[in-house]
Amino acid sequence: MATVAGLNLSTPRVFSRTTDSPKAQPLKSPLLNNPWKMPTRFGNGRVYMQPLRAAPESISEKVAKSIKEAEQACEGDPASGECVAAWDEVEELSAAASHARDKKKDSDPLETYCKDNPETDECRTYED
Amino acid sequence: MAVCTIHTSTQSLNSRCSLYTPTKTHLGFNQRQVVFYSKRSSSSKRGSSSVITCSAAGDSQTIVIGLAADSGCGKSTFMRRLTSVFGGAAEPPKGGNPDSNTLISDTTTVICLDDYHSLDRTGRKVNGVTALDPRANNFDLMYEQVKAIKDGVAVDKPIYNHVTGLLDPPELIKPPKILVIEGLHPMYDERVRDLLDFSIYLDISNEVKFAWKIQRDMAERGHSLESIKASIEARKPDFDAYIDPQKQYADAVIEVLPTQLIPDDNEGKVLRVKLIMKEGVKHFSPVYLFDEGSTISWIPCGRKLTCSYPGIKFAYGPDSYFDHEVSVLEMDGQFDRLDELIYVESHLSNISTKFYGEVTQQMLKHADFPGSNNGTGLFQTIVGLKIRDLFEQIIATKETAPVEATQA
Numbered sequence: 272m273a274t275v276a277g278l279n280l281s282t283p284r285v286f287s288r289t290t291d292s293p294k295a296q297p298l299k300s301p302l303l304n305n306p307w308k309m310p311t312r313f314g315n316g317r318v319y320m321q322p323l324r325a326a327p328e329s330i331s332e333k334v335a336k337s338i339k340e341a342e343q344a345c346e347g348d349p350a351s352g353e354c355v356a357a358w359d360e361v362e363e364l365s366a367a368a369s370h371a372r373d374k375k376k377d378s379d380p381l382e383t384y385c386k387d388n389p390e391t392d393e394c395r396t397y398e399d
Numbered sequence: 400m401a402v403c404t405i406h407t408s409t410q411s412l413n414s415r416c417s418l419y420t421p422t423k424t425h426l427g428f429n430q431r432q433v434v435f436y437s438k439r440s441s442s443s444k445r446g447s448s449s450v451i452t453c454s455a456a457g458d459s460q461t462i463v464i465g466l467a468a469d470s471g472c473g474k475s476t477f478m479r480r481l482t483s484v485f486g487g488a489a490e491p492p493k494g495g496n497p498d499s500n501t502l503i504s505d506t507t508t509v510i511c512l513d514d515y516h517s518l519d520r521t522g523r524k525v526n527g528v529t530a531l532d533p534r535a536n537n538f539d540l541m542y543e544q545v546k547a548i549k550d551g552v553a554v555d556k557p558i559y560n561h562v563t564g565l566l567d568p569p570e571l572i573k574p575p576k577i578l579v580i581e582g583l584h585p586m587y588d589e590r591v592r593d594l595l596d597f598s599i600y601l602d603i604s605n606e607v608k609f610a611w612k613i614q615r616d617m618a619e620r621g622h623s624l625e626s627i628k629a630s631i632e633a634r635k636p637d638f639d640a641y642i643d644p645q646k647q648y649a650d651a652v653i654e655v656l657p658t659q660l661i662p663d664d665n666e667g668k669v670l671r672v673k674l675i676m677k678e679g680v681k682h683f684s685p686v687y688l689f690d691e692g693s694t695i696s697w698i699p700c701g702r703k704l705t706c707s708y709p710g711i712k713f714a715y716g717p718d719s720y721f722d723h724e725v726s727v728l729e730m731d732g733q734f735d736r737l738d739e740l741i742y743v744e745s746h747l748s749n750i751s752t753k754f755y756g757e758v759t760q761q762m763l764k765h766a767d768f769p770g771s772n773n774g775t776g777l778f779q780t781i782v783g784l785k786i787r788d789l790f791e792q793i794i795a796t797k798e799t800a801p802v803e804a805t806q807a
Contacts, residue, residue, distance in 0.1 A: 363561060
């Protein structure tokens, strides 16, 4: 890939301006040199790696079922309201499945538990 | 009265109803809050006969932002970037319905307009209408409730459950400093539109929409290229009729197109993104490149900045959009390294940052969000900063002219 060759800091002018400014401190990050190279995004088929399969079973099943139903609903008349509404349901469920995956990805088990059981001892928080 | 119990139990939702303590926000000003109780009948047709609400009299009104886009076009990512600019994490209401669509942070509450569906999933199926169809949405209730919140009155908002496809019991939404209404129709109904202090439309071209949905759905069981295509095509007539026309009303449009840097590219990996900003919007001055009002074409990659293939290209200039005068900033290509982003940020003007490198910092903070290496992330972040600026300007005007603030 062409990107690898360019990894040295070839623009010291820009960087010196940043480091001169005390306010630029928060820019220090372990991801500094290749912050965009996260594995789950765009790029050569790697997009379809593990975290994507993690949508809760029930939603995944609903998506699969809705697709079958949409295909059936459209057999007669692909422009009918019934067919269009069925594909709209597929979209809605697919989006819900995707959101559920995102939620699951960055959820802390304790946080999740405490959201459902805020009154329990292990979930008490103290203001002062 | 049972009132106090209601409010203490939901105190974590929003600090506005706290009774005695002056609240300090992270934006650095103090407000002493006066609270009164009023009785009003519930505008929700489901459930409770009346609710008690509290409102901070003399407090500044809620600022309302509208974000419109089709499903799967990056509204959630945009919301996460926006709430991050305001500081503090946005989270679903604590102890509420786990399938609630609402997000709450210290300053901002984001509500999803799907909650105003008048037909649930079965109802739409029976009637053969999509969620895009206005007939599946209750604009009267949407208007009433957004107006109430804007006027400082809490509401019982329905919850549309995206998993079950049913309307769940309502949740209490208290007036935040900033209310964001996101969904398919924030600018569809004129009454709702008039309540918006700022509006944004995410305009994703068909090619990119297809590429994004492949990324989102291909791993999902039952999906195939055919099913993804069929779903987009089936929804397109309603999308064109009811969603797309809203962009003419938006104060800012983020348009996402395939790149022009790679000939015949339609993979949707490299993107050309335009930020279309309406001129003459109160408290909003468009971002510009080098010289405000001129037409500029800029390739930052050269002697000072080395970019990898296919490079980065910017354009800026005045234009017209649905008969409105606009400024358009365009970025084609993607950032591969941090110095590219800093370099670009340092050449943009009017981006409403509070310190040098703030855009870059925000982008880095969320490097794992989709679009953090291209114009979608860059422009979403900039729009977030512009909204923060708009909010602070409105607050400042209200503080100097408190009488005005009481007017509708």
